[in-house]
Amino acid sequence: MAVAGAWARGFWRDRSGMALTLVLPPLVYLLFAAVFGAGARGDIDASVALHDAARTPAAAAVGEALSRDLGPRLRRLDDAQAVERAVIDGRADAGVLITRDDAGAPQLTVVSAAGRDVAAAALQARLVPAAAALAGRPAPPSRDVPVRQVGPQGDVQAAYYAGAVSVMFVFFAAMHGAMGGLDERRSGLQARLALARGGTAPILAGRAIWLTTVGLMQSAAVFLAAWPRLPDLAFWQAAAALLTAALVALCAAGVALALTAACRSREQAQPLTTFVALLLAALGGSMAPRFLMPEAFRALGWITPHAWAVETYQALIWRGDFNAGVLAGWAALGGVGLAGIALAVMMEHRRAGR
Structure with missing residues (x-):
């Protein structure tokens, strides 16, 4: 009991550590319930691209009904090819084409891409009443609203989760590895190394290089395991x-070093880094595709490196595209990593000068 009492007093004195231990778990629960609850209930805020090729009053009424239902998540495009490109590129989760059948009546078709079957099914269910109204009969079965898949075919889940899972574990490993610096700081080793090396910048640069190397090896291991299920890749x-x-590894190293530099002890850093790693993974799409999330969380996900990394991997590996989005993803990942390292150097330098 004496040992338990001593530990309890230490826990009580470390107010910041106590807050992280007791406050973060319910916050994580509330966040995960909000992020993934809608997808589990089937309330998917899918973004939809629409093209009306029929141009009849009935087709216009369907478009207006979809506009009221989806609001800003509905985009009207000029032709069917634009709808297909939007779905393939991921700018829309699904598409709707309104055409005419042989009798001249409007016909609804859902456009989907591999890996977005849930979004297509949810949109298909929404269109069943509209198809019934166009046909002038009670609601037909969902097969009366056909789904047409466009884009690359194959195991999109393998390609998606190879990137998503690798990003998540690279960040977890970087957070864990960076905490070794706290032990060096507490023991005085960091101060002695700083005197020998002329400051803390070389020390943190060395840590960043090592964490980046470990992260790169982790990603390579994940992609090697997924290789048989990935599409054939060109050299580029x-x-x-x-x-x-x-x-991605550089970004994780920078974020991890900045977070641990902001903490005074390992007891503070462990719950904080775990919470940040879970938060980034959940919002960034490492745990589940972002189209399953409510619209607000999908938009918020773009502040995470995970979302940029996953989208960059998808563009390169699955769609075979090298575009401005890939360059933007590289810039975001590299910029966050370098900024994190610079911030860590600044905080450690200020702490050493006290």
């Missing part, structure tokens, strides 16, 4: 994916 795709993995 493999090289670009390797660069993406290196930038």
Whole structure:
């Protein structure tokens, strides 16, 4: 009991650590319930691209009904090819084409891409009453609203989760590895190394290089395990994916070093880094595709490195696209990583000068 009492007093004195231990778990629960609850209930805030090729009053009424239902998540495009491109590129979760059948009556078709079957099914269910109204009969079965899949075919889940899971574990490993610096600071080793090396910048640069190397090896291990289920990759795709993995590892190293530099002890850093790693993974799409999330969380996900990394991997590996989105993803990952390292150097330098 004496030992338990001593530990309890230490726990009570560490107010920040106590707050992280007792406050973060319910916050994580509330966050996960909000992020994933809608998808589990089937309330998916899918973004939809629409093209009306029929141009009849009935088709216009369907478009207006969808506009009222989806609001700003509905985009009207000029032709069917634009709808298909939007769905393939991920700018829309699903598409709707309104055409005419052989009798001249409006016909609804859902456009989907591999891996977005849930979004297509939810949109298909929404369109059943509209198809019934166009046909002038009670609600028909869902097969009367056909689904047409566009884009690459194959095991999109393998490609998606190879990137998503690798990003998540690279960040977890970086958070864990960076906490070794707290032990060096507490023991005085960091101060002695700083005197020998002329400051804390070389020390943190060395840590960043090591954490980046470990993260790159982790990503390589995940992609090697997923390789048999990935599409055939051209040399440039493999090289670009390797660069993406290196930038993800650099980003994770920078974030981890900045977080641990802000903490006074390992007891503070452990719950904080775990919470941040879980938060970034949940919002960024490492745990579940972001189209399953409510619209607000999907938009918020773009502040996470995970969302940029996952989208970059998808563009390179699955769609085989090298576009401005890939360059933006690289810039975001590299920028966050370098900013995190610079922030860590600044905080450690200020602490050493006290």
